Amino acid sequence: xxxxxxxxxxxxxxxxxxxxxxxxxxxxxxxxxxxxxxxxxxxxxxxxxxxxxxxxxxxxxxxxxxxxxxxxxxxxxxxxxxxxxxxxxxxxxxxxxxxxxxxxxxxxxxxxxxxxxxxxxxxxxxxxxxxxxxxxxxxxxxxxxxxxxxxxxxxxxxxxxxxxxxxxxxxxxxxxxxxxxxxxxxxxxxxxxxxxxxxxxxxxxxxxxxxxxxxxxxxxxxxxxxxxxxxxxxxxxxxxxxxxxxxxxxxxxxxxxxxxxxxxxxxxxxxxxxxxxxxxxxxxxxxxxxxxxxxxxxxxxxxxxxxxxxxxxxxxxxxxxxxxxxxxxxxxxxxxxxxxxxxxxxxxxxxxxxxxxxxxxxxxxxxxxxxxxxxxxxxxxxxxxxxxxxxxxxxxxxxxxxxxxxxxxxxxxxxx
Amino acid sequence: xxxxxxxxxxxxxxxxxxxxxxxxxxxxxxxxxxxxxxxxxxxxxxxxxxxxxxxxxxxxxxxxxxxxxxxxxxxxxxxxxxxxxxxxxxxxxxxxxxxxxxxxxxxxxxxxxxxxxxxx
Numbered sequence: 214x215x216x217x218x219x220x221x222x223x224x225x226x227x228x229x230x231x232x233x234x235x236x237x238x239x240x241x242x243x244x245x246x247x248x249x250x251x252x253x254x255x256x257x258x259x260x261x262x263x264x265x266x267x268x269x270x271x272x273x274x275x276x277x278x279x280x281x282x283x284x285x286x287x288x289x290x291x292x293x294x295x296x297x298x299x300x301x302x303x304x305x306x307x308x309x310x311x312x313x314x315x316x317x318x319x320x321x322x323x324x325x326x327x328x329x330x331x332x333x334x335x336x337x338x339x340x341x342x343x344x345x346x347x348x349x350x351x352x353x354x355x356x357x358x359x360x361x362x363x364x365x366x367x368x369x370x371x372x373x374x375x376x377x378x379x380x381x382x383x384x385x386x387x388x389x390x391x392x393x394x395x396x397x398x399x400x401x402x403x404x405x406x407x408x409x410x411x412x413x414x415x416x417x418x419x420x421x422x423x424x425x426x427x428x429x430x431x432x433x434x435x436x437x438x439x440x441x442x443x444x445x446x447x448x449x450x451x452x453x454x455x456x457x458x459x460x461x462x463x464x465x466x467x468x469x470x471x472x473x474x475x476x477x478x479x480x481x482x483x484x485x486x487x488x489x490x491x492x493x494x495x496x497x498x499x500x501x502x503x504x505x506x507x508x509x510x511x512x513x514x515x516x517x518x519x520x521x522x523x524x525x526x527x528x529x530x531x532x533x534x535x536x537x538x539x540x541x542x543x544x545x546x547x548x549x550x551x552x553x554x555x556x557x558x559x560x561x562x563x564x565x566x567x568x569x570x571x572x573x574x575x576x577x578x579x580x581x582x583x584x585x586x587x588x589x590x591x592x593x594x595x596x597x598x599x600x601x602x603x604x605x606x607x608x609x610x611x612x613x614x615x616x617x618x619x620x621x622x623x624x625x626x627x628x629x
Numbered sequence: 630x631x632x633x634x635x636x637x638x639x640x641x642x643x644x645x646x647x648x649x650x651x652x653x654x655x656x657x658x659x660x661x662x663x664x665x666x667x668x669x670x671x672x673x674x675x676x677x678x679x680x681x682x683x684x685x686x687x688x689x690x691x692x693x694x695x696x697x698x699x700x701x702x703x704x705x706x707x708x709x710x711x712x713x714x715x716x717x718x719x720x721x722x723x724x725x726x727x728x729x730x731x732x733x734x735x736x737x738x739x740x741x742x743x744x745x746x747x748x749x
Contacts, residue, residue, distance in 0.1 A: 378717045379716070
């Protein structure tokens with residue numbers, strides 16, 4: 214069955230329509246309600262009368278009229294102070310290209326959703342809902358909370374935005390350092406949710422695609438800022454490797470074992486172009502270094518080529534120069550083991566004694582691997598068990614179990 | 630929009646009855662800040678310390694009078710401004726400049742405006 218004209222229009226332009234309405238009326242609920250109303254009318258009228266030539270344009274104009282009607286009904290129209298007088302729907306409108314007719318206000322909306330005055334735990338969900346157009350059920354699944362809890366979080370965040378007077382504006386460049394960081398951190402949280410499951414099952418697959426679109430919007434609209442460019446590159450490098458993240462049995466495949474022939478080269482080329490633009494700004498920033506690490510991996514052409522460990526180690530050192538971070542130190546230790554040997558890496562990891570690490574799966578997985586390579590089979594076994602006890606996703610579990618089981622066999626061989 | 634900026638600091642820093650050296654230092658800074666705000670400042674003032682506070686509490690229709698503030702906290706409400714600002718970002722920009730002696734917090738709260746029907 215082919216999707217209806219309505220489904221196609223909603224998928225192609227729904228998020229942009231909601232963003233344009235929200236920016237115009239400075240009211241998130243009104244924008245969502247008016248758009249839902251326009252969709253309901255389309256679902257009723259189009260099957261009989263036929264879909265209009267420009268379905269997205271029709272939805273935008275209809276939703277805009279619905280919003281004005283709703284404001285009039287509430288008799289509070291003057292308080293909302295929309296940008297311009299009510300549009301007279303015209304035949305020309307519906308012939309116009311949607312890209313001209315519907316202003317792209319997604320960037321404004323991203324800054325609203327990621328405002329520091331919005332609760333941290335609501336920002337990513339709100340962005341995915343309003344800017345990417347994901348359904349509450351999809352977002353709830355990604356964040357492992359119930360749909361009811363998620364809806365409540367969204368309602369609270371939207372109420373805060375309305376009551377506190379969060380402006381529907383892109384902040385001036387003097388405020389970017391703080392505001393852009395909040396936006397990028399939110400997008401990182403959103404992307405980490407899409408990325409952490411190597412299998413990319415269920416809701417995550419389409420959502421990772423949305424992240425490609427969203428990071429592109431941010432990079433295009435702030436073309437001279439290095440971090441949005443670098444983050445857009447990073448998401449592309451990571452997504453390019455998705456086809457190689459699982460082995461034939463569905464277990465996780467570590468980066469150094471992935472066959473570069475399976476990586477999506479066109480996406481890597483796109484990432485390279487964005488990364489080069491980030492570098493051209495000549496402004497060092499941690500996210501540029503993070504993207505450089507991904508770039509170094511994606512430059513590998515085949516399994517025959519040795520992994521770029523020396524380069525990776527140097528980049529982790531550079532990343533630490535931007536600020537000390539325990540997770541960065543852990544990742545650096547992986548490269549250190551390859552360049553300077555297992556003993557050096559173990560010393561480094563032992564020095565990272567933080568209680569928070571006990572709950573961090575990659576910490577136990579790394580220690581297990583280092584112990585295994587150092588011949589400390591019992592320690593390795595305990596570390597694999599500690600990692601498995603933290604409840605990894607299926608693909609990670611399969612990989613950890615295979616490693617632990619192999620350890621048991623080689624351990625027995627050593628004993629006999 | 631109207632916002633109230635509530636200034637929370639550890640009041641002990643201003644000495645008993647807010648008569649210490651820190652008070653003599655902060656007052657002129659507030660005067661200068663108020664001048665800088667100009668017409669954006671709708672109201673404002675400093676409060677005597679919580680030792681001067683009295684609370685009228687209503688529980689199940691019954692009123693009682695208590696010595697002391699509504700709640701014992703590490704930082705106490707010590708003063709406020711009511712400002713006129715177009716949006717939260719403008720209010721935040723003003724709140725950042727409110728003088729504090731050392732550590733402190735400025736809580737920003739929109740002042741409710743009556744809906745047009747009630748205002749008329």
